[in-house]
Amino acid sequence: MNNNKLQNTSTDNSPFGESRGTLDINAYLDQDEKKDLLRLLTAGSVDDGKSTLIGRLLFDSKKIYEDQLSALERDSKRVGHAGEEIDYALLLDGLKAEREQGITIDVAYRYFSTNKRKFIIADTPGHTQYTRNMVTGASTANLAIILIDATKGVITQTRRHTFLVSLLGIKHVVLAVNKMDLVNYDQKVFDEIVADYKSFITQLDVPDVNFIPLSALKGENVVEPTTQMAWYHGPSMLEFLESVHISSDRNFDDMRFPVQYVLRPDLDFRGFSARVASGIIRKGEEIMVLPSRKTSKIKEIITYDGNLDEAFPPQSVTITLEDEIDISRGDMIVYPDNLPRVERHFESMLVWMDEKPMDPNVQLFIKHANNTTRVKFDQIKYKIDVNSLQKSSIDHFELNEIGRVVMTTNKAIFFDPYKKNHSTGSFILIDPITNNTVAVGMIIDKLNAEDLPSKIVDEKTLEANKSRIAKGECLIPDAQREKRYNQKGTTLWITGLHGSGKNELAFTLEKELFDAGATVVLLDGSSIRLGLSNELDYSPADRAEHLRRVAHISKLLNDQGIITICSFISPDENIRKQVVQIIGDDRFKLIHMDADLEFCKKNKPELYEKFEEGLVANLPGADLRYSVPENPTMVLKPENRATNTKAILEYLADHKIFPII
The missing domain is CATH 3.40.50.300 (P-loop containing nucleotide triphosphate hydrolases)
Incomplete structure (x- = not known):
C-alpha cells in the first residue's frame, strides 16, 4: 500500500466504516472533515x-x-x-x-x-x-x-x-x-x-x-x-x-466575540483570540469593544490554516484590529449596530448543582463567557417542581433544584437572553472558598429600571427602608455583614507610652489578620495627624478632639463590619471612656502595652532627648500624666513581642470576633 492509498476491502468493524475498496486517504479525510x-x-x-x-x-x-x-x-x-x-x-x-x-x-x-x-x-x-x-x-x-x-x-x-x-x-x-x-x-x-x-x-x-x-x-x-x-x-x-x-439552530445574526486571550508574541503583533460565540465576523467590518465602547475595524482574521475573510461559530480564530485599543480577557467584540445587553441586574433560571445547600446571603463568582466577577442574589422568585411543573416559594436551593432568581453582579456583563443566544446567555456560579461549580444558569433577560424596586423588594420593605434611610440607619443587618466577612466589627484600641511598642504591635497584627482573611483597617497617630487632624496640636484639649475624631471613624468602620486597629497613646482615662461611649462598649477592646518610662526611653531615645532639650512639650509619661487603664481587655508586655500578636488572635477567636465560624 502506498502512502496515499488505503486498502480496505472488509465490510465489518473497520474504523473507516463500510467497504470502499481502494481509497484516496486524503480525499477521505477531507470529506470526513467537512x-x-x-x-x-x-x-x-x-x-x-x-x-x-x-x-x-x-x-x-x-x-x-x-x-x-x-x-x-x-x-x-x-x-x-x-x-x-x-x-x-x-x-x-x-x-x-x-x-x-x-x-x-x-x-x-x-x-x-x-x-x-x-x-x-x-x-x-x-x-x-x-x-x-x-x-x-x-x-x-x-x-x-x-x-x-x-x-x-x-x-x-x-x-x-x-x-x-x-x-x-x-x-x-x-x-x-x-x-x-x-x-x-x-x-x-x-x-x-x-x-x-x-x-x-x-x-x-x-x-x-x-x-x-x-x-x-x-x-x-x-x-x-x-x-x-x-x-x-x-x-x-x-x-x-x-x-x-x-x-x-446557530445564531448567525448577533456577532459576539468574547476575548479569551490577548496574543502578543512580539512588539509588532497584537491579536485577540477566542471562539466565535455567534454571528459572523468579517474582515474590514467596523467593530466595538465592550465595556470601553472604543471602535476600530477588523484588519485580519487569522487561523492555523491561514487567514480568512470571515469566521463563524464554532470557529476559534485570532483577529487583529487597525487601531491600537486596550482590550483584555473578558472584553467582548461586537458590531456597533447590534449590541448585547450591558447590565448588572437580570433574571435567570438556575440549576443548583452543589451538595452544600445554597446560602442566598453569600456572594459567589459568576463566570460568563470569558468574564468573571462577583454576583449576589436579590430574590429567589420560585422553585419549579420538575416532576409536576408546579411553582413554590423557597428561601434557598438544595442539590438539583431549579428555580427563577433575580441577580446583581459587581460589574456589568454583556449578555443576550438565553433563548436568543446560548453562548452569551449562560453562566456558571463558583464558590469562592472551595472553587466548586455550584450552579448553572440561563439568563432570561435584564431588569427594566422601572421594574427594579418591585423586583428586588416588596412594597412594605421599601416603605420601611425609606423610614430607616431618613433616620440614617443602615439597611444591611449586622448579622448579614458578619456572615459575609466571617467577623464582627470591632475596635482594638492599643494604648501605651511613646516607645512602648504599640505601633509595632498594631502593624504586625494588621498583617496577621489580613493574611488570615480578615477585613481590617489600621489607624495610627501619625497618619491621622497628617490629614484629618493636621490643624490640631498636642495640648490636652486638642488631644481630646483628635481622639474624638478617631473614635467616630472607628465606629463608622465597625458599622460596616470592619475590624479597626487604633494605635494611640490616649493618656487620659476620661477621654478613653468618651471613646468607649462613641464606639460602643461591646465593640471596644482596650489593649495596654505596659512599658515603664525607662524602657520607652531606651526604645525611642531621639524623642526623649528632644524633650530633655526642651524641644518637645506635653509628652505623656514625662511632663504630661499618663493614666494607666483601669479595666483593659488585655495587658501585654513589649518584651513578649513574639507572643503578643498570637495572644490577641487567640482572644479574637475565643470571643467569636474573628473568625466567627
Missing part, C-alpha cells in the same frame, strides 16, 4: 434502554472493533442484564456501580461517524439525584432522545427530562418509544403514548418533536428500517439522526 457534527443526548427513566440504544447504534452501524465485541460478549455473560442476549448497554456503562446495578450514574460520551455525519452522544443518568449530571450532558447538545418504556408509557421522569431539555433550549426532541417487542409491536400502544406526550409538551417551548417506535435490544428500527411494524412509515433512528437539520 461532515457536520451532531451532539445529542439520551434521557429517560431508569432501565428505559438509553445505554442499550446507543450500544445498538454502535454495533449495528459497525462502529466497534473485534476486541470490543469479544469483551462485550464476555461481559454480557458475566455482568449483563439481557439474559442470553448481548447487553449492549455495557458499551456505555463503564463504572463498576453502573454494571452491578444495571443503571447509568455518570454521563458517558461516545463518538462515531457515518458517511453523512459525525456524532457525539451523551448517555445521561435517569435518577432524580443525578439531575446535575444530565444538565452537564445537555449543555452542548443539539438534540435529545427521550426514551419511554412502551410497557409503562409517559411517566413522571419523562415529563421531568422533557422540562429540563426545554429549559436548556434544545430545539429538537425525539421521543423513542422503546421495548415495542414487549407489547407485540402494537400500533395502538404507540399512538396512545404519542398522544399523551403531545398533551404535555405543548406546554413547553420545543419547536421540533418527532416520534419513533423501536426495540433497542432487538435492533428493531434502530439502524435498519423496521420489519415488525409495517404500520410505521417514518425513518429509523439512525436515518433520522443523519438527516435532522441543525445548521440553522
Whole structure:
C-alpha cells in the first residue's frame, strides 16, 4: 500500500466504516472533515434502554472493533442484564456501580461517524439525584432522545427530562418509544403514548418533536428500517439522526466575540483570540469593544490554516484590529449596530448543582463567557417542581433544584437572553472558598429600571427602608455583614507610652489578620495627624478632639463590619471612656502595652532627648500624666513581642470576633 492509498476491502468493524475498496486517504479525510457534527443526548427513566440504544447504534452501524465485541460478549455473560442476549448497554456503562446495578450514574460520551455525519452522544443518568449530571450532558447538545418504556408509557421522569431539555433550549426532541417487542409491536400502544406526550409538551417551548417506535435490544428500527411494524412509515433512528437539520439552530445574526486571550508574541503583533460565540465576523467590518465602547475595524482574521475573510461559530480564530485599543480577557467584540445587553441586574433560571445547600446571603463568582466577577442574589422568585411543573416559594436551593432568581453582579456583563443566544446567555456560579461549580444558569433577560424596586423588594420593605434611610440607619443587618466577612466589627484600641511598642504591635497584627482573611483597617497617630487632624496640636484639649475624631471613624468602620486597629497613646482615662461611649462598649477592646518610662526611653531615645532639650512639650509619661487603664481587655508586655500578636488572635477567636465560624 502506498502512502496515499488505503486498502480496505472488509465490510465489518473497520474504523473507516463500510467497504470502499481502494481509497484516496486524503480525499477521505477531507470529506470526513467537512461532515457536520451532531451532539445529542439520551434521557429517560431508569432501565428505559438509553445505554442499550446507543450500544445498538454502535454495533449495528459497525462502529466497534473485534476486541470490543469479544469483551462485550464476555461481559454480557458475566455482568449483563439481557439474559442470553448481548447487553449492549455495557458499551456505555463503564463504572463498576453502573454494571452491578444495571443503571447509568455518570454521563458517558461516545463518538462515531457515518458517511453523512459525525456524532457525539451523551448517555445521561435517569435518577432524580443525578439531575446535575444530565444538565452537564445537555449543555452542548443539539438534540435529545427521550426514551419511554412502551410497557409503562409517559411517566413522571419523562415529563421531568422533557422540562429540563426545554429549559436548556434544545430545539429538537425525539421521543423513542422503546421495548415495542414487549407489547407485540402494537400500533395502538404507540399512538396512545404519542398522544399523551403531545398533551404535555405543548406546554413547553420545543419547536421540533418527532416520534419513533423501536426495540433497542432487538435492533428493531434502530439502524435498519423496521420489519415488525409495517404500520410505521417514518425513518429509523439512525436515518433520522443523519438527516435532522441543525445548521440553522446557530445564531448567525448577533456577532459576539468574547476575548479569551490577548496574543502578543512580539512588539509588532497584537491579536485577540477566542471562539466565535455567534454571528459572523468579517474582515474590514467596523467593530466595538465592550465595556470601553472604543471602535476600530477588523484588519485580519487569522487561523492555523491561514487567514480568512470571515469566521463563524464554532470557529476559534485570532483577529487583529487597525487601531491600537486596550482590550483584555473578558472584553467582548461586537458590531456597533447590534449590541448585547450591558447590565448588572437580570433574571435567570438556575440549576443548583452543589451538595452544600445554597446560602442566598453569600456572594459567589459568576463566570460568563470569558468574564468573571462577583454576583449576589436579590430574590429567589420560585422553585419549579420538575416532576409536576408546579411553582413554590423557597428561601434557598438544595442539590438539583431549579428555580427563577433575580441577580446583581459587581460589574456589568454583556449578555443576550438565553433563548436568543446560548453562548452569551449562560453562566456558571463558583464558590469562592472551595472553587466548586455550584450552579448553572440561563439568563432570561435584564431588569427594566422601572421594574427594579418591585423586583428586588416588596412594597412594605421599601416603605420601611425609606423610614430607616431618613433616620440614617443602615439597611444591611449586622448579622448579614458578619456572615459575609466571617467577623464582627470591632475596635482594638492599643494604648501605651511613646516607645512602648504599640505601633509595632498594631502593624504586625494588621498583617496577621489580613493574611488570615480578615477585613481590617489600621489607624495610627501619625497618619491621622497628617490629614484629618493636621490643624490640631498636642495640648490636652486638642488631644481630646483628635481622639474624638478617631473614635467616630472607628465606629463608622465597625458599622460596616470592619475590624479597626487604633494605635494611640490616649493618656487620659476620661477621654478613653468618651471613646468607649462613641464606639460602643461591646465593640471596644482596650489593649495596654505596659512599658515603664525607662524602657520607652531606651526604645525611642531621639524623642526623649528632644524633650530633655526642651524641644518637645506635653509628652505623656514625662511632663504630661499618663493614666494607666483601669479595666483593659488585655495587658501585654513589649518584651513578649513574639507572643503578643498570637495572644490577641487567640482572644479574637475565643470571643467569636474573628473568625466567627
